[in-house]
Amino acid sequence: MKTIAKQIAASAVAAMLVSTALPVSASAEVLKFVSWQKDEKGVGDWWASVIKEWEAKHPGDTIEWTKVERSAYADTMTTLFAGGTPPDIVHLASFEFQAFANNGWLEDLGPWIEKAGLDLNGWSGQEICKFQETTVCIMMLYYGTIFGYNEEILKQAGVSVPKTYAEFLAAAKATTKDLNGDGIVDQFGTGHETKGGGGQYIAEMASYLFDAGARFTNAEGEVTIDTPEMVEGLTRWKTIVSENLTPRDLSAGEVRKLFADGKIALKVDGPWIYSIMQQGAAKDKLKLASVPFDPPLGGSSNVLAMPSEISDEKKQLVWDFIAIAASDKFQTSFATLAASTPPSPRADLSDAKAKIPHFDLMVESQQAAAENKIDRIPIGLEVQFNEFSKMIQEEAQRMIIEDLDPATVAKTMHEKAKALQ
Numbered sequence: 001m002k003t004i005a006k007q008i009a010a011s012a013v014a015a016m017l018v019s020t021a022l023p024v025s026a027s028a029e030v031l032k033f034v035s036w037q038k039d040e041k042g043v044g045d046w047w048a049s050v051i052k053e054w055e056a057k058h059p060g061d062t063i064e065w066t067k068v069e070r071s072a073y074a075d076t077m078t079t080l081f082a083g084g085t086p087p088d089i090v091h092l093a094s095f096e097f098q099a100f101a102n103n104g105w106l107e108d109l110g111p112w113i114e115k116a117g118l119d120l121n122g123w124s125g126q127e128i129c130k131f132q133e134t135t136v137c138i139m140m141l142y143y144g145t146i147f148g149y150n151e152e153i154l155k156q157a158g159v160s161v162p163k164t165y166a167e168f169l170a171a172a173k174a175t176t177k178d179l180n181g182d183g184i185v186d187q188f189g190t191g192h193e194t195k196g197g198g199g200q201y202i203a204e205m206a207s208y209l210f211d212a213g214a215r216f217t218n219a220e221g222e223v224t225i226d227t228p229e230m231v232e233g234l235t236r237w238k239t240i241v242s243e244n245l246t247p248r249d250l251s252a253g254e255v256r257k258l259f260a261d262g263k264i265a266l267k268v269d270g271p272w273i274y275s276i277m278q279q280g281a282a283k284d285k286l287k288l289a290s291v292p293f294d295p296p297l298g299g300s301s302n303v304l305a306m307p308s309e310i311s312d313e314k315k316q317l318v319w320d321f322i323a324i325a326a327s328d329k330f331q332t333s334f335a336t337l338a339a340s341t342p343p344s345p346r347a348d349l350s351d352a353k354a355k356i357p358h359f360d361l362m363v364e365s366q367q368a369a370a371e372n373k374i375d376r377i378p379i380g381l382e383v384q385f386n387e388f389s390k391m392i393q394e395e396a397q398r399m400i401i402e403d404l405d406p407a408t409v410a411k412t413m414h415e416k417a418k419a420l421q
Contacts, residue, residue, distance in 0.1 A: 028060045029058070029061040029062075029313075029314065029317060030061070030062050031061070031062075031063045031064070031088040031089055031314070031317055031318065032063075032064050032066070032087040032089070033064065033065045033066070033089040033091065033321075034066050034067075034068055034076070034077065034080075034087040034089075035047065035065065035066075035067060035068075035091045036068055036069060036070040036073050036091075037091075037302075038065060038067035039067060041275070042275070042337055042338045042339050043337070043338040043340070045337050045338075046330075046333065046334050046337040046338045047065075048065075049330070049333065049337065050325050050330055051063045053324050053330070054320060054321050054324055057320065057324075058317065058320070061317065063321070066087075073093070074093070077090075077092065077096075077100070078099075078100075081100060081103070081105045081307070084309070086105065086307040086310075087307075088307065088310060088314055088317070089304065089306070089318055089321055090304065090305040090306055090307060091140075091302060091304060092302065092303055092305065093302050094125070094128055094129075094139065094299075094300035094301055094302055094303050094375075094377065095199050095300075095376070095377050095385050095386075095389075096385075096386075097129075097136065097137055097303050097305060098131055098382040098385065099383060099386075100305075101131040101132075101134075101136045102131070102383050104308060106131075106136040106137065106305045106306070106308055107136070107306045107307065107308045107315065108134050108135065108136065108308075109135045109137065109305070109306070110134065110135045112319050113135065116319070116323055118323065118326060119346075121345075122345035123139060123344060123345065124142035124341070124343040124345075124367075124370040125139040125141075125142030125298075125300040125343055125370065125375070126138070126139045126343065127373070128142075128375060129303055131382070136305055137303035137304060137305040138303060138304045138305075138322055138325075138326055139300060139303055139343050140301070140302050140304055140325065140343065141300070141301035141302055141338075141340060141342075141343065142298060142299065142300050142301065142341075142343050142366065142369075142370060143270050143271055143298065143299055143301060143340060143341055143362070143366055144271075144291075144298045144341065144362060144363075144364070144365025144366035144369045145207070145269060145270060145291050145296050145297045145298070145299075145365055146268075146269065146271055146273060146274070146288055146291065146358065146362055146365060147267070147288065147289050147290060147291040147292060147361075148259065148266070148268075148269065148273055148274075148277060148287070149161055149162075149265060149266050149267070149286070149287055149289060150175075150262060150266075150282060150285050150286055150287075151285050151287050152282075152285040153175050153187070153262070153265040153285075154171065154175065154265060157171070157174040157265075158174070159171045159174050159175070161287075162266070162292040163290070163292050164292055164294075165208070165211050165212075165236070165292060165293060167292060168190075168266065168292045169236075169239070169240075171189065171265065172188075172189025172190045172240070172245045172266055173189060173243070173245065174189070175187065175188075175265035175266070176188055176244065176245050186263065187264075187265070188244075188246055188247050188258070188263065188264045188265070189245040189246070189264075189265050189266060190240065190245055190246050190265065190266045191246050191247060191250075191255040191256075191258055191259055191264040191266075191267055192204040192205075192240070192241075192255065193252040193255050194241065194246070194248050194250070195249045195250065195251065196251065196252060197389070197390075197393075198386065198388075198389030198391075198392060199376065199386075199389045200252065201389065201392070201393040201396070202376045202389050202393070203297070203299065203376050205233075205237045205396065206297050207268055207291075207296070207297045208236040208237045208293075209230065209233030209234070209236075210233070210293065210297060210374060211233070211236075211293040211295075212229050212232040212233035212236060213229035213232075213233075214227060214229040214232070214233040215230075215378070216378035216381070216388075216392075216417065217378040217379050217381060218379070219379060220379075220380070221378075221379045221380020221381070221421075222380065223380075223381075223418045223421070225410055225413045226410050226411050226413075226414035230410045230413075231406045231407045231410050232406075234396070234399065234406035234409055235406045237396065238399055238406060241400050242400055242403075247264075255267075256269065256276045257276070259273075259276075259277070259280070259286075260276050260277050260279060260280020260281070260282060260283065260286070261280045261281040261282055262281060262285060268291055268292075268293070270299070271339065271340045271341065271362050272340075274288070274339070274356075274358060275339065288358045289361070290361060290364065290365070295368050295369055295372040295374055296365040296368055296369050296374075297369065297374060297376075298365070298366060298369020298370060298372075298374040298375065299369075299374075299376055300377065304321075304322050304325060306318040306319065306322070326344070328344065328346050328347065328348070331346065331347040332347045332348045332349075332351070334347070335347055335349050335351070335352035335359070336351050336352045336355060336356075339356055340362070341359075341363055376389075380421060381417065381420065384420045384421070387420055388417060388420055391413070391416050391417070391420070392413060395409055395412055395413050395416070
């Protein structure tokens with residue numbers, strides 16, 4: 001029922017997007033740009049600055065920027081593409097563009113990159129934008145996780161800031177408490193969303209898997225789940241959830257608020273956690289440190305692409321927009337406006353480091369994750385990622401609910417992943 005409702009909502013939004021284009025003079029071009037980030041503080045401001053720059057360079061032409069909620073985004077974009085009315089500037093999450101590329105909907109950007117002389121060497125996460133040996137997008141964000149902790153809670157528990165998984169687990173156990181004696185845990189050692197979708201679920205458990213040396217697939221795309229390393233990683237995840245070291249059945253926003261308000265001691269999250277910390281009741285007690293997992297979790301986040309079925313004239317205008325977003329100037333401003341690590345190795349981070357106290361930690365984590373090619377999207381399962389992530393979530397949840405042996409679960413996951421391929 002939820003899927004049907006989402007599809008109906010997506011169709012309604014898509015119809016609205018098609019029908020609300022304003023009439024313009026024959027000489028003016030209007031590019032449609034759909035994004036879920038329009039109202040997000042920081043990154044939304046950055047997109048607005050890119051649009052302003054593009055419009056300044058193309059007098060008379062405009063960009064029609066529309067927001068679609070993240071929950072309905074993939075369905076809406078699918079409806080637009082399938083109906084032959086895709087947005088001109090294609091903004092997608094990095095775990096969903098593969099399905100669009102597989103349908104032949106995305107332009108091969110290789111010739112555009114070559115003609116423009118755009119240097120993507122060292123561009124974090126850019127290898128993920130290759131689909132069947134063709135570059136179909138430009139990575140707009142590849143982040144490394146950062147680690148927040150409540151200094152007061154750790155001191156009260158008599159534990160130091162953890163630097164390894166073993167120390168993290170010990171600290172999580174020491175700080176998980178029933179503070180009022182009613183038999184219910186009300187202070188948690190750490191916090192994870194466990195009721196979201198499969199992609200988010202994998203992201204929540206990935207640090208425990210990757211630190212144990214586990215990978216879903218190898219560099220050739222072969223499934224590598226039935227391994228001792230994965231068994232160890234699943235055992236770690238099972239421990240965290242089964243022993244109630246994290247609250248259960250909460251959204252990501254709810255978990256982050258608990259941390260910001262002093263109800264969670266340790267939190268590994270993306271760079272956005274810092275601004276959330278500043279809004280919480282415990283903001284004066286919250287600190288940041290290097291992630292106690294090796295390698296740290298990194299993640300490709302979102303990409304820019306262009307539709308294959310638009311006019312050559314529009315393709316040139318779309319490429320101009322992509323080129324501005326990928327320029328040294330705007331990769332540098334991304335660091336300060338979005339308070340996050342830009343993928344470009346040429347971005348000047350000096351201003352961001354001066355304004356954001358923990359920026360060095362973010363860069364350190366991003367670079368370590370990128371060097372180890374860490375991502376929640378397994379090579380060889382890109383197109384099937386939605387089905388794969390849902391399967392992993394279901395089997396992991398079954399492991400916890402039915403108290404299954406992680407070794408048995410790893411075998412089941414392995415066989416089901418191979419079947420998806």
